Amino acid sequence: MTKKADYIWFNGEMVPWAEAKVHVMSHALHYGTSVFEGVRCYNSHKGPVVFRHREHMQRLRDSAKIYRMPVAQSVDELMEACRETLRKNNLTSAYIRPLVFIGDVGMGVNPPDGYQTDVIIAAFPWGAYLGEEALEAGIDAMVSSWNRVAANTIPTAAKAGGNYLSSLLVGSEARRHGYQEGIALDVHGYVSEGAGENLFEVKDGIIFTPPFTSSALPGITRDAIIKLAKDAGYEVREQVLSRESLYLADEVFMSGTAAEITPVRSVDGIQVGIGKRGPVTKALQDAFFGLFTGETEDKWGWLDPINH
Template sequence: MKNKGAEYVWFDGQFVKWEKASVPIMTHSLHYGTAVFEGIRGYGTGNNLFIFRLEDHMKRLRRSASVYNFNSRATTKELCEATVALARKIAIKCSCYIRPLTFVGLHGIDLNVTRDSPTHTVIIIFPFDKYFKAEGIKACVSSWRRIHDGSLPPLAKAAGNYLNSVLATQECRRNGYDESIMLDTQGNVSEASGENIFLVRNNEISVPNLASSALEGITRETAIIIGRKLGYEVKERPIARTELYMSDELFLTGTAAEIVAVTHLDGRPICEGKEGPVTKDIREMYEKIVRGKVDEYMRWVTPIW
């Protein structure tokens, strides 16, 4: 099985053997995508494991659930405690990916999901390293538009949203790119299939605002805070597609992708095909913070050991 990495998962309050954690074939979310989830990283530092912004991820999980009126059942505190308990139970010390998932269970084929519909939450942890190559990636602007708040809310991290990301990823990989950048329905820059996008021009940083159909990424917020702290001006605003080609630097942010430079866009080199100085500044600070090496941001990391 791909990504198997631990003996146990946490399933509705119990530790369950990975192989035994299964669901009935009529599980609603399997048919209709009625699930919300998170992606969280744990960073192994040799003698400890630090989970990055655990509470913020669990808060977002519950907010995503509330958009669809799913009953989260577990509180943010319980979800955080369950994650720490699971990490200890499976004795994990290496860098890992943490996947909490709240899904609608047996509800028949009726679409009227209410707070009385049965929901379940599972937390899965497995070893995980780099998602993209560190030196930067080649991206394209997708022919697929990002889902829109008027039909499928991009701000809720819901399973069904990712069909849009699957289409964009299939297209970009078929054409030899690493990642796709989608425009919103207005034609402004939205986000990548699983990351937020930033551009740098004349030492000023811009990121699409939340009305551009982008997820309110936790790494996005982290990069905004780091950027401002390092003295850069960071603006959240609508971004026209052509600005991407005219930028000095482009980078993506996401839990899995971390902070990675886009070195080529639609065949055009960005920053001479290399990671630029602003991206490097922010990335290096981010890499220290997530490993619990910056006192000021220790509130963002949860040590396991």
């Protein structure tokens, strides 16, 4: 076991990292019954802040609601638990992983009436998901042979553990073929998202991103980018995108809590634009990271200080 921090918040208690364990008969291990979030704390000009904290905790509860999983904690209680976890571990810059899962409630797909979920919150240092150098140089991606599932098969609006088996297939296939990330199409053959990121493309100064009907997760970072882009005067269109539009785009980039804003320099071995980070991607990166330096005004109240 690799220790990443000292403590994990586990059902309301601070538990030493090595002691935060679950039983091998936990329902979530057998049936994928968990929902989770990825959240970042940045060491900003205002001190340590959690980015879009409330939205992430609300989505966690929404994901649980979709799967009929009870969560004892309110959004405010979950937010305070995240702050407490950061403070207990003396972290000022960290990745935060809240997880709601069904524990050892008995065998069988359907949990018993009146069961309770377990909730953990871990926080630990973690840099750029696809590499620090990728934020400027960009990554090479491939379109996967694995499609995203239809929305009436598995609810794609929920950030559920079981859903990420699809991401595993998409991402691992890309890496086996020498690419850094995979891109999934939807069941109709149109662009959905990256293995674990939302996707954008830029053409003639206009920013495009697939709609949620393409089985893409309603990304919180995606939403922030759309708002930042519109605030900067860019036109943003949510519309169906073909695979070949990725080849012909001036710029392509991925977004997410872990990936932040990562340019894509090639798709399926075809160079995108100038083959590295383009000017629109850079402008959006500057606006995004500027939130934490004070260079971008936080008009939306996205920064939640951990030291309340």
